[in-house]
Amino acid sequence: AQSVTQLGSHVSVSEGALVLLRCNYSSSVPPYLFWYVQYPNQGLQLLLKYTSAATLVKGINGFEAEFKKSETSFHLTKPSAHMSDAAEYFCAVSPGGYNKLIFGAGTRLAVHP
C-alpha cells in the first residue's frame, strides 16, 4: 500500500531561518512525488515535483526537495524563510506516476519575526 508520512504537523521558524519540512513515503512501485502549498481558504498550488529525473528538484519561491530512495524521503527545504511562506504544506505520492495522488496529513509552517 502507498502512503505518505509528514513528520511534524506544526513547524515554526524565524524569518530568515532554514525551513525543513519532512516527508517519507511508501510505494511498491517507483513513485512520483509532489509538494503542494495551501494558503487559507484556497486550493493547492504545486511547489515542485519529482518524476524520476534529477533527484534534487527545484521549485517555486526558492523551495527545493531531494528524493532519497534509500531513505524513502522527499524533504522540502528553503534556505531562508519569509513571512509569506506561512501556510499549510502537503506532500503527496503518485505511485508509478499514474495520476492518483495520496496526500500526507500536512504540515503547518509558521514564520515569526
Next chain:
Amino acid sequence: GAVVSQHPSWVICKSGTSVKIECRSLDFQATTMFWYRQFPKQSLMLMATSNEGSKATYEQGVEKDKFLINHASLTLSTLTVTSAHPEDSSFYICSASMARGLAKNIQYFGAGTRLSVL
C-alpha cells in the same frame, strides 16, 4: 498556464437542498478531473475520479448517489451534493490533469468551495 477555476467559492444552503459545484480547466483540456473533500485542519481525501465522457470512479465509502459527478466535456466537471445535510459541510476541492504533454498526469487544483449546510 494550467488554470483551474472552481465556482462558487462559498455556498450556504438549507438542509435537504442540492448544491452544484463547477470545476473548469480554463486553458487546457482536462482528460481527468478529481474531487476531494477536506475537513478543517486535515488533509485532502479523494472522493472520486472522473474521465471525460465516462462514469466517475468513487473511492470506497463515498456515496455515489449522494455526490453526483458529471464530466461532460474536456473543460468542465460538476459535483452535485444531493439532499445536503449539515454533516456534508466541508471544503470541496477539484483538480484537473491532462493526458499528454510535459504536464502529463500533474494535477492542477481549483481554489475550493466551502459548503455550509444549515
